[in-house]
Amino acid sequence: MAGKRSIFEDVGAGGAVPAAPAGGMIGARGTGARRGIRAWLAVLFLLVACMIAVGGLTRLTDSGLSITEWRPVTGALPPLDDAAWAVEFAKYQASPEYQLQNKGMELSEFKTIFWWEWGHRQLGRVIGLVWVVGFVGFLVTRQIPAGWTGRLLGVGALGGLQGAIGWWMVSSGLKGEMVDVASYRLATHLGIAFVILGLIAWYVFLLGRSEAELMQARRGREVKLFGMTTGLMHFAFLQILLGALVAGIDAGRAFPTWPDMNGQFFPADAFYVPNGMWWQAFFENPGLVQFIHRMSGYLLFAFGVVVWLRGRKSPHGITRAACHMVLAMLVAQVALGIFAALTAAQVHVAITHQIGAVVLWVLIIRARHLAQYPVAGSIRKGTQ
Structure with missing residues (x-):
């Protein structure tokens, strides 16, 4: 039988100290590098926003059909000498836009529209590289918060799809009597860009607070x-x-x-x-x-x-x-x-x-x- 205890004795004195209460289920989930991923997504957001602006300028300057091939890797290098420029110009001269609208264009004029389209595609490559480096880095170091791997992978998948749709759009202006890309394909291309931008913005807003705060x-x-x-x-x-x-x-x-x-x-x-x-x-x-x-x-x-x-x-x-x-x-x-x-x-x-x-x-x-x-x-x- 336990002995009498003083009314001034602390509860649990002399006995085992009870364990601290465990955190809730939300707090128990892996929080990952929310701040780092948010910063990475913010960089992607700015790049995609710039991509939309450059794409608009490419369209407004009628530069989008200046590159007639889709070379995701080797196309990263622009023409480096006169012979290479002559080859690129010859390809453009065979296109409907040149034959029907720009016949007689000088090489110097072609270079202007070429650089706009090349810059547009190059920026797309930069966006893809930034996504790959960031995603793989966070994945390998296991810093992605619980439930976020699929979301971040989805952004990259949409980016890859966007590249393919970009060529699908450009190819529509390289056949028949087309001197511009098909407008509905342009709308699809721009629409997906805004979907990507919107998703990134939403994720940046979500990552600004903890899961517990959001709940x-x-x-x-x-x-x-x-x-x-x-x-x-x-x-x-x-x-x-x-x-x-x-x-x-x-x-x-x-x-x-x-x-x-x-x-x-x-x-x-x-x-x-x-x-x-x-x-x-x-x-x-x-x-x-x-x-x-x-x-x-x-x-x-x-x-x-x-x-x-x-x-x-x-x-x-x-x-x-x-x-x-x-x-x-x-x-x-x-x-x-x-x-x-x-x-x-x-x-x-x-x-x-x-x-x-x-x-x-x-x-x-x-x-x-x-x-x-x-x-x-x-x-x-x-x-x-």
Whole structure:
């Protein structure tokens, strides 16, 4: 029988010290090098964003068909002497673009468009190399957090697919009487680039907090706002694809007026396609393609205002600020689109409009993330 104990005796005194409580299941999962992987993904994000801008400039300068072969490895080396330049130029001279549009082009002019396309492809190789080195390094050192291997591998797989689609796009302009790539293939190529960019941005946002913090934040998610920002994200993606169709057939240069289209609300001969079916007008008629892009832009802006009205009621200050930024960028992007139309898509205006699409895309994704994983404010710090 145990002896009497003093009421002042510490509980457990003289006995075994109880073990500290074990961490929860979330904390028990491998955390890995979340900060390092986030930095690596941030570098990839910047590279992909630059890739989109360079790709836009390649299209605007009509440089995309200057390299007529797909050589993922050996193509990394540009022509190094006059003989090599003569060979590359001869290949281009056999292409429909040269025969039908650029006949008589000098070698010096060819070099200009060649360097744009070569730089575009070279940047793609750099992105692939950065992904491989980072992924393999984190994988070998077992620094990838639990549940993240598939996500990071998926980014690389999409990047590889993007390279193949890039050649699929270019090849469409090297046969028949094509002097540009097929607009729907250009839209596919640009669309996948934005998917990759969006995934990387989402992962960077997720890795900014621990799994435990995300789980806690998710309990306070704003379901309605999350659904609305998801819809806005999808709508913005559709508008990006429509913008690619406009760029693919130079539709942005055909109607340099606003709000009308050369004096009309709906362009004349909108469904006319030489030697084609009426449904092809949705991809090949400049008037119809630009009209759809304009109308979609107006609707996207209206829906963005609705989302902003809902977002400004959020109880979280950071979420409200994120929605304000989306609306501000949406206004700027509409203005840039109008300016691009009025200037017949001058290169500097058109590329600014495309970069604006990248900024708007990421801001929408950020607002969506904060609706799903809100950051609680503090009354004491004035961040409520």
